[in-house]
Amino acid sequence: MELETQISRLAELGLPLAAGRTVDDLLHSLPRDLFERRPYEVLMSLLGAEVEREPWGRWFCDRAWNFDTECVHGPGAYAGIARQLCRIAGRPDAFTDLRDHVDLGSGEAWIEYTVDGRTRRWSAEVHDDWADMLVVAYLMEDLERDGWRFWTGDGGQVVNLYFLDEATAHRVNGLFTDRRPLVPVLGGAG
Template identity: 75%
Template sequence: MELVELETQISRLAELGLPLAPDRNIDDLLYSLPRDLFERRPYELLLSILGAEVEREPWGRWFCDRAWNFDTECVHGPGAYVRIARELCRITGRPDAFTDVEDHVDLATGGAWIAYTVNGRRRRWTAEVHDDWADGLVVTYLLDDLEQDGHRFWTRDNGQIVNLYFLDTCAAEGINSLLPNGSPLAPVLS
């Protein structure tokens, strides 16, 4: 495979809708991984890290505002589904798309739910409890309530960690043209 300079990868993904967040830079990326790894695995490794938090201070900064590495083994108690909903709203660019968000998670009794208001409609979904795994069906309900204006959630298969991106079809197809066979973006919902 041909090496691709990291700056070129960053520029091309930005053109396709996945720019580095404001005040993030190559030094932040290189703090996590060496340049040669990014350049030997063009686009693939960069796409994987875009949904992560910068691994140095100040903490709580995402590499890209349109990506999230969703660790599906994250339901440890109350607030877990609220956090999932907030992160999904964040990557759509509409942090307040869901209002009045609340959840209940009781791992001991196996009871869980999330409730929120979206577009003036109140929603409440009961979640199945499987240890600390997020209920995939409930997550798809959240995704469905957020997709709009030709933008949808796209993912790459990465096991327990689900790399999510919020893009239109044209951008996703452009990104797929940059990736090696076997690891394309796919729509989460069909």
């Protein structure tokens, strides 16, 4: 299936390429035949990645993120995770007064922020440079609302996250016959 057709269909379903991103940006990362031999699968996995050429810091899709869970290298790591979750939730300013502390040597880590007028502070377990997924779940829970939630179809070190409502997630799942379906990260309906 032609790459442009895949892009168009995913855009119709709520996973468009971000403004200014192009087919050429995608093809800079991977060859066209790979996208077209494995329709939607390769494109879905790349939606949450950064464009691999200048200008840097651009994401392929505003509703997706490839979360490398082995990312806690020091101060700022949990704040960075929180900012990415806010970005794909479409609420970049949802967490205010955002700060964290990570000291791998002493085994101490925490994140603090204000959301919807409530101050939150979560202590994180330190396991080398792996993110504490319970803390990540708390961040997600504070962002999910009005039927919109975090979905994934993957596990392991890199987790492809998408922020969708249930109906859209089911329509995206309908594009695949031999791929693990998207499921809500925090459980519940799926």
